[in-house]
Amino acid sequence: MTNTPQPDRTQSSIRISEAAHKHHEELFPNHKSTLKVTDPELIEIFDNFAFDEVIALSKFDTKTRVMLIVASLIGSQAVSEYKVMVGAALNVGVTPIEIKEILYQSVPYVGMAKAFDFVHATNEVLSSRGIQLPLAGQSTTTPETRYDKGLAVQKAIFGEAINQMYERSPKDQLHIQRFLSANCFGDYYTRNGVDIRIREPIALSILIALGGVESQIKGHIQGNLNVGNGKDILLDLITQLLPWVGYPRTLNALKCLEEVAT
16 A cells, blocks of 8 residues: 655745735744744645735724734733734834733733733833833823722713613622722723723723633623724624634624624
8 A cells, every 4th residue: 555645835835825925924024934844734724814814804904903913812811922913013013002001901801810921921022122111101090080980981881781780789799890890990991002992892802812701792892882893893803813713702702793783
């Protein structure tokens, strides 16, 4: 019995489309991929899909698309790829402050235990680029104002639903509602550096990547709609995250979108 000859799939034979090469080069100029040597077929499949086929359907500019991918990588706990993509984000004009705000925005959603490694990873990348730390502060609240300002932001995004959450909460759980207002929204959403129209897609990207949080995904789909990010924008967001978060989380997010944005 003879072995069937296998085609030569060396780096020189990889068929990366012109568009995929262009988009990849925009993020990672002059990058020499070791995986093109060890895993040429995988790189051909992924690059043509993620950097050509998927991007071709998007109306996002490069900067916004990369910001959403960076956010999803925190939710996915993909710290190695996160470091690579933070470098790409800097290459396409995402500012250090915007990167830090994506990271800080993730803390109330993934928890500090999961965010901690990303803080160090971010600082490593920024320091390697000669960026002085700490960056300029972006907080707009004080311990005395964080609750009121956070509650105001909550209501601006989610409307009457916030009053209903307080009214329906058991008395012994009201502190959680107050934590949401003061901490999740007062400490984080009120910060400068990134406005609400992009903070909500960032939050949604983190939640989609986390998985298993469909009720929160639905809530933030509604929040996005309320701040002016229409169904077409959210479908674009979900599409652009697909190569990075996979099909199960993508299909779950699509189901949530169809249930909320009918």
